[in-house]
Every structure is written in structure tokens, then in C-alpha cells.
Amino acid sequence: MTPAQAIVAKELRSAFTSPIIYVVGAVFLVIFGVLSYIAVVNAGSQAIRLMQIQGMAAKINLNDLVFRPTFYSTAIILLLVLPVLTMRVFAEERKMKTFELLMTSPVSINHIVAGKFVAVFLIYLGMLVLTGVVPVVLAMFNSFDWAPVFTGYLGLLLMGALFLAVGVFASAVTENQIVAEFLSFGILLSVWLMGAMGAILGDTTAGNAISYFAFIEHYDRLVRGLVHTKDLVYFACGVLFMLFLTHRVVESQRWK
């Protein structure tokens, strides 16, 4: 086991001994379940209305009526949930003075940052896998196109990774977990709102540039089943950039 793998293993071990992960996981899964239930019920009542108008059994499109609304609302839930998942990763190390152990061990800062990120990412991945119950159950009662569901999940995974990278960065900045949590929430919400700002400016160069920085435009395409390289590049660059900033912040602690 390399030092980086040891960090991942230790992070997972620590995460599962803290109550945070259970509360966050439970809340996330319950809300995801409720959101998809609401979407299914809405889809059902729409189908009934269609039947009354057209007088025949309408084929309802689960992709449009259930999965898309669920994916959109889940993105907002992630905004609230993921900062809680990442707030402790560096803040706690500094508060408990274990940071000194990491920094005086023959491990590069890259490995420390990567280890911490991979650990929270794996936890998030686990949460997403559990939400897979919803499409599996729906598939038993109706048929739908799996491809946009997978791209939607890909969108959730990539956008979640970016949220987590922002959270890891915020946690490295302070030794107070509440501050870390709120800081990452603030950063995420501001970037999110940039999408609306871009929309106000409309189809101008500035407007497009600002919209490009917001998550939603890229996430939206993936939810609709479109996999564009530029969106994948956006998320990958975002994650790497935030981890790079984290590296700089962790490194700079030494100089204080």
C-alpha cells in the first residue's frame, strides 16, 4: 500500500466512524427518493390527463418526465450536502494537530491532496450507486431509454467531483469546519449564479464566457443525454484547478 492509498484508507475509516457520513448519506438518499417519487406521481397524473384528452393509453416518457426533473433537483441538493462531506478533511487535521504528522512524513503534498479527494469522491460514488435503486425499480414497471440516465449520472458524478474539489479547497483554507462548510457552499452558489448572470447578458461574448464558468450549462447537456468533450474538459479542468489551489494553500501553511 502506498502512502497515498494509506491516506485514502484512513480517510474512509475516519469518515465511517463519524456520524456525519450517516446523517449526510441518509438525508441525501431520503431526499433523492422523495424527489423521484414526486416526479413519478406527476408523470402519472400527466399520463391520466393525456388519456382523458386523447381517449387512449398514452405512452409516457419516463426520461423526460421523471429522470430529468430528478437530476435537476438533485444538483441543488448536492450544493447543500457535499460541503458537509468535505468540511473536515483538512480543517480537522489542523485543529487536532495531526497535520504536523502528514507534513513531516515522506509523502508529497500532491499525494495528500489526492488521497483526501479520492476518499470523499469514493464516499460520494457510494451514495450515487445507492440512488440506482430508483431507475432499477422503475425499469421493472416501465421501459425507458437507459442511455440518458447514464449520462445524467455521469453529469452528477462529474459535477459532484467538482463540488468536492471546491470543498476540499475550502477545508484547507481554515481550521474551523463550519467556516469550511459555509465557504465551499458560498463559492458553489456564487459560481452557480454566474449562469444566471450570463443569461442576463444574453448571447454576447461576455455572456457566453460567464455562462461557460457556471456548472449548470455543462450539467444540463449531460442530463439531456448529450456528451460533449467540452463539458468533460470543463469538469476535469475544474477539479484539477481546485486541487492545484488546495496544494498551494497546504504548501503555504508551512510558510506562516
Add this chain to the structure above:
Amino acid sequence: MIDVQHITKRYGDRTAIERVTFSVNTGEVLAFLGPNGAGKTTTMRILTCFMPATEGTATVAGFDCNEQPQEVKARIGYLPETPPIYQELTVSEYLTFVGRLKGMKGATLRERMPLVIEQVSLGDVRHRLIANLSRGYRQRVGLAQALLHDPPVLILDEPTVGLDPKQIIEIRELIKSLAGSHTVILSTHILPEATAVCQRVVIINEGRIVAVDTPEHLSARLRQSEKISLTVKTPPPDFADRLRGIPGIISVFAPENGGAYLVECALGRDLRDDIARFVVTGGWGLLELKTISMTLEDVFLRLTQHEEGMGERAGGDASQEARA
């Protein structure tokens, strides 16, 4: 093994340590002595590559702390002021994690773990959560962490803080047993600890090194006269005056209500023989006669309170202040 040349560390305007220079030979145990805020922890943090020095160079085992930090880190076991422990892990889980972090292979780790647990006597608690351990045990977990990868250099920041007297003796014995095969720097407030464990002492005050020497030399250097304590069973009323008649005796402090006379003699002369003969011939009953050496406490206080007083000032004033 460790060579520190003119290192200075500034935090903004505040200078934590200034032009600190010292070196430690392989296998030596060196104590860092100084009041709080003297710069002990800062020096140790620079040596362990936790933070870089503002100026100057520090090398450990021939590797520069700034240029090749990974090489230096791999050769150092470091116990910080607060033991860097994860409360949510058990002792053995924690040590496994530290071992992996230090790049130990599975087989070596399995071999070293029981040895280290034995060394710091953690056997009873190895499967308990660190959160439920007492302060003494946590300190020992911290020590185990530093020893685990068998580093040639050990840097221990106040290793015996929070331990009970029995544990302190155990840890001191452990550090003594490491001497020779390991190079050890430890910082401490407890002065007898430095005398008991270390070959050399660095006294640091307000960021500057005040003295580097063996504990014996340090007290000898600062002693301006030989002091002898003398207890006599039935001294005559003018005993002190008669005693002053012996050539070489500078002064005699008579006890107020029985007890030991404090006899001060010229430096480098052992008058115990003459005094003993004098008392025995007089038939007053010699009960005790011994030389008093300046303790490290006296040396420490003299150096950190009266820096300018080294050698020139009249002997004993600082040591008497300390007793007052």
C-alpha cells in the same frame, strides 16, 4: 548527523530564533533547554521540514532540509508538542497508518509494530480507540509513532509531558537505550531529565543559543567557588569563626538553628580533608561532609536570567534567587 548553521526564523516582525548554530554527532542525545517561547519548537519544526527557515541552512544526515525534504523526512521520527493522533482509530490501526505513511512495506511493518508497542508498553491498549486513552497513553502512542520506522534521527518535543513518574523513568530509560544507535534531540523543561538522559545540552533563550556543553561542564563553568556542606553534632559557639581560620576557606555561612554549615572555598581546592581533620581533632562529631555542585537548574536560571553574568559575576547569586 545534524548540522544547523545560522538559522533564523521570522514570523512577520517577530523573530522566533536568530542565528542558531549547533550540531549533533551520530548516536548522541542532545537536550534543548529553554523557557516557554524560547524557540525550541520552532527549531525542531525547521529540522523536521515542517517549515522552512527564513535564513541559514539545516542538514540532517547530509541532506539539506530545504533542498531534499523527502530524504530528510524519511530519516526522522518526530514527536510534536501535541501527539499527532487520530482519536477515531485504535492504537494498532493508527500505527499501521503511520507505517504506511512513512513508506514501510507490509512485512517490515508487521515486524516492527510488536517491537515498538513493546518498547513503549502499549500492549494492553493496542486494540482500544485512542479517544478513550489517558494522556499518558496518548503521549506513548505519539512516541511509538516516532519510533515506528526505526529512523536514525529522533526529534522529540517534550517527550515526557503528561506521564506519571514511573512512566517518565521508563521513557528516559528508553531514550537512553536508543542512544548510540540513534541520534536524538529532545526538548524539555525538566532539567534533571537533561542531566539524566543527555550527553550535551543546548540552552536557548529568546531565540538565541546561550550555551552548548555537557551538563557537567556547564555547571563547572559557572561555578566560581567550591561549596561544601558540613554538619557537625555539637559545634562550639565560635565554630564558624574557627573554621574560617583554615587556609583556603573564603566564607562560612552558619545555620540559624542547627543544620548544615555552608563552606565556600577557593575554586579548584578540595578542602574536605582539612575540614574533616579540623572537626575530628576538635572532637565535635562530624556527621556529614559533602561538596555541592551547581545543579542544572542553577545553570539554567543563571543563563536565561543573567545572560551577561557568565563567568564575571559573583557566584551563586542566581542560584540563591532560584531557591528564594
